[in-house]
Structure formats: C-alpha cells, structure tokens
Amino acid sequence: MRLIFILPLLILLQGCKATTYTNTPTPTLPQLDYVAATSEQTIPTPEDFYRLTPEQITALEDFLQQEHVVNLANYKQAFLYIKKRLVNFNYQGKNYFASQSLADNGGNCMALAMLTLAIANEMQVELRFQVMHTMPVLLDISDNVAVTSDHVRTLMYETVEDQEGAMFGRNRIKIDYFPDKYDRGGKIINQDEFFAMFYRNLAADAIFAGKLDYAYRLLNKSLTLAPDYEPAINMQAVVLRKLGDLKSAEKLYRYGLEVADNKISLLSNYHFLLRLQGRTEQASLIKEQLLNLDDQSPYAWYLQAVDAMAQQDYQSAKIYLNKFLKNTHYFHKAYYDLAKVYFQLGEPQQAKKAISLALTHSSSREDKDVYLAKLNWLTSLQ
Missing domain, CATH: 1.25.40.10 (Tetratricopeptide repeat domain)
Structure with a gap:
C-alpha cells in the first residue's frame, strides 16, 4: 500500500x-511490542566512547608542551597530535572506543572520528562531523542482510578569541580518514547523530555475532x-x-x-x-514505489542493483543502475555491471555502449584491459 x-x-x-x-503532526517513534531478554551486557554511554585513560591524557598534555606546539592555536595543536597518531595507523575495520583506538593504534574511520572527538574534548576544541557518501563496502551479507560501513570526516574550528581577521568565517581544519576519489560530501551532523551512527555500527557487530x-x-x-x-x-x-x-x-x-x-x-x-x-x-x-522513486542518493541505488543482479532480476537492476549513474556518472564499475545486465536482457548494442563508457571513465590499466577484452568479445558475437 x-x-x-x-x-x-x-x-x-x-x-x-x-x-x-x-x-502538521510530527511523527513519533512507534511503540514496539518486542521485549528484549535480560542481558548482563550493558549498553555503553556516549561518554564511554570518547573517554581517555589518565595515562593517555598525561601523554597528550606532555605533547602540548613541546616547543613547536605550545604556541599554536588549540585546533592546530589537536590536529598535529592526531596527525602524529595516524602515522602507521592500522585500519582494522573495528569500532573501537577512543581509548582502545589510541592504545592499539588502529580502528576504522568511525573509531578515528571518535578519537578525534576525545582529543578535541580534552582540549576544548569545537568540532562538527560531516557524513561522507562513499562507495559502499559490503562488510557481510547473510540472511538477506547487507551491512555497509559508515564514513564521516571531522571539521575542527578555531575558537573566536584565536582568530586573526578571518574575513570569510572561522578557520577550520578538515580531517578525513581513508579518503577515496569517489567520496562525496554530505550533511553536517551534530554529536547526537554521530553517536547514533556509532551505536548503529556496534549493533551491526552484534548482529553478526548472533x-x-x-x-x-x-x-x-x-x-x-x-x-x-x-x-x-x-x-x-x-x-x-x-x-x-x-x-x-x-x-x-x-x-x-x-x-x-x-x-x-x-x-x-x-x-x-x-x-x-x-x-x-x-x-x-x-x-513500484521503489522503481519510480526519484532519489539522488549517491550509492544506495548501486546496492539495490547488486542485490537485483544476485536475484537475476535484471530489469530492476537496469533501472537501479541508470538511477545511480544519473548522479554518479564517473563510476566505471557501474557501467560494467550495466553492460552485464544489458547482455542478460538481450540488448548487446546497449551492452557495448555501457562497456565503452566504463573504458572512458576507468583509469587503471588492469580495469581497462578487462573492459576492452569484454568489448572485443561482444563485438565478435555480431
């Protein structure tokens, strides 16, 4: 309906x-009938996420007293400390709390954003988070559940009293974690929504742990x-x-x-x-609503297309891929997928056009070789 x-x-x-x-009445969260079983596993608080140990705070304070750091504005000090910690950082795909991320020198981009919040909180640096639309990385698929990673970057701002004649707004530093050329900036979110994202990531871990x-x-x-x-x-x-x-x-x-x-x-x-x-x-x-939806979400349509292809629903996959490419025309892998869909639908000429576009937008020699081989194969069929 x-x-x-x-x-x-x-x-x-x-x-x-x-x-x-x-x-207009504001919709409210519905009352759910499900009652969770009693569990000894407690739900962490947001403060647990970004609380540092006393030893870590002492190490931060020692860093701030160094000669090349002590006279800088606090947001620049925070950036230098985080930059130092990112040397040889091990991207582990783990949703670590800030203290664990700092201790193990590892974690995923959300863990790094949480660590940045922890440092900013200790130094009273104002920051905001920006959602980044990235190519979905399927972390796991089972029982018709696909989980993808969230991605944010952090904006650290200079305090008003530290500014020296900034004419076009406050000075700031962008800290992006593991950026990709296909990333697209999304909306600025507040801390509550950032914490909501982190709880959601922890929930994904819990789902795949049963x-x-x-x-x-x-x-x-x-x-x-x-x-x-x-x-x-x-x-x-x-x-x-x-x-x-x-x-x-x-x-x-x-x-x-x-x-x-x-x-x-x-x-x-x-x-x-x-x-x-x-x-x-x-x-x-x-x-029908889904197929007719006019939504410019950068990558959600691509996930729908991948799912439709897995179900051999090639007609829907064609619609989803074309919706995706309407707003993300540079993503060569989607053209290659579209070529495969057109071939399954008995449209070889359209398949050739799609592979040609994949060739145009690809940059690596390896990808170009694959696409050219497929294009030559399609041509040989005629």
Whole structure:
C-alpha cells in the first residue's frame, strides 16, 4: 500500500487575502511490542566512547608542551597530535572506543572520528562531523542482510578569541580518514547523530555475532539520540524481522518512510518483509514505489542493483543502475555491471555502449584491459 503523507492544508478564503495552514503532526517513534531478554551486557554511554585513560591524557598534555606546539592555536595543536597518531595507523575495520583506538593504534574511520572527538574534548576544541557518501563496502551479507560501513570526516574550528581577521568565517581544519576519489560530501551532523551512527555500527557487530537482543537494545539507544536516523530505523526493523516480530518491523518501516530523507533501503526491505508474509499485492505496490522513486542518493541505488543482479532480476537492476549513474556518472564499475545486465536482457548494442563508457571513465590499466577484452568479445558475437 502507498504511504500517505500528511501535508499542510492550504485554505483560500473567497473575498479575503488571509491564508490558513493546519499544523502538521510530527511523527513519533512507534511503540514496539518486542521485549528484549535480560542481558548482563550493558549498553555503553556516549561518554564511554570518547573517554581517555589518565595515562593517555598525561601523554597528550606532555605533547602540548613541546616547543613547536605550545604556541599554536588549540585546533592546530589537536590536529598535529592526531596527525602524529595516524602515522602507521592500522585500519582494522573495528569500532573501537577512543581509548582502545589510541592504545592499539588502529580502528576504522568511525573509531578515528571518535578519537578525534576525545582529543578535541580534552582540549576544548569545537568540532562538527560531516557524513561522507562513499562507495559502499559490503562488510557481510547473510540472511538477506547487507551491512555497509559508515564514513564521516571531522571539521575542527578555531575558537573566536584565536582568530586573526578571518574575513570569510572561522578557520577550520578538515580531517578525513581513508579518503577515496569517489567520496562525496554530505550533511553536517551534530554529536547526537554521530553517536547514533556509532551505536548503529556496534549493533551491526552484534548482529553478526548472533546477539540480536543486544543489537536491538543498541539500536534503541541510537534512535533515542536521533529518532529520524534512517540507517538505525532500517536496521532495527531488520533485527525485529529476524527476531520474529514482523508487526513491529512493519511499524518501523512505515515510520521511517514518513521521517527519513533516504527511502531506498526502507522501501527495499519493506518489500522483502511483505513478500516474506505472502502479501504479494502490497509488496508489488512497494516495489513500484521503489522503481519510480526519484532519489539522488549517491550509492544506495548501486546496492539495490547488486542485490537485483544476485536475484537475476535484471530489469530492476537496469533501472537501479541508470538511477545511480544519473548522479554518479564517473563510476566505471557501474557501467560494467550495466553492460552485464544489458547482455542478460538481450540488448548487446546497449551492452557495448555501457562497456565503452566504463573504458572512458576507468583509469587503471588492469580495469581497462578487462573492459576492452569484454568489448572485443561482444563485438565478435555480431
């Protein structure tokens, strides 16, 4: 069934210039029926994420007293310390808390962002986080669940009293962790949403460790901090589906479709839930909404295409890939996937065009060799 949006009602009064608007009720998180089992594993607080040990704080203070550091503005001091710590940093894909990341000199980009927050907090440096849209890295796929990594970068700002005639806003330093040429900057988020992202990452770890109740509780905390955070809404619905509470899962999908900007994953997983229940007609309506959705999300369409190809749903994959390439025309691998889809659909000429575009946008010799070989093979078939 199609989601009904409640919009402000515009009432034009004849013979009068006044315009009246009704108040739009703000959607609230639905009451969920599922009750998590009692667990000895406690939910960490946000302060736990960025709290440093006394020894680590002492080491930071010693660094700040060095001759080449002591007279710098505090945001530059913080940057130098983080830069020093990033030398030989081991990207482990782990959601470490700041103290562990600093002790082990490792972690993923969210762990590094948390470490940056910890240093900034000790030095009273103001910072903000920016969501980065990156090519999805599938961390794991099982039971129709695909988990991708989150990516943020940190913006550290000079304090007002330290500024010296900055004409166009405050001075700042961008700290990006493991940047890629395909990254695209997204919105600036506050600390609550950043913490919500971290809880969501911990929940993903819990899911693949088989700790669904713990994942459920972590996601509840995430949504308490950021009730309209779509990835947490989506993941919580998936967890509830795996726990057998399909009714609560559907409540969350409906709620998410009301509040979230990005609806692609919500519609896709809602469609799967309806199919699982044998609600074929409603599932078809949701699938139609997904196929007709005009969403400029950089990489969500690509994930949908990969999933559709795995299910041999090549017609849907073609639509998803074209939606993706409309806004991310430089991503050569998507053209190659599109060529494979066109070939499966019996459209060899379109497949050749797609591979030619893959060749145009690729830069590595290895990729070019693969694409050229496929293009020559397609040409030989005619």
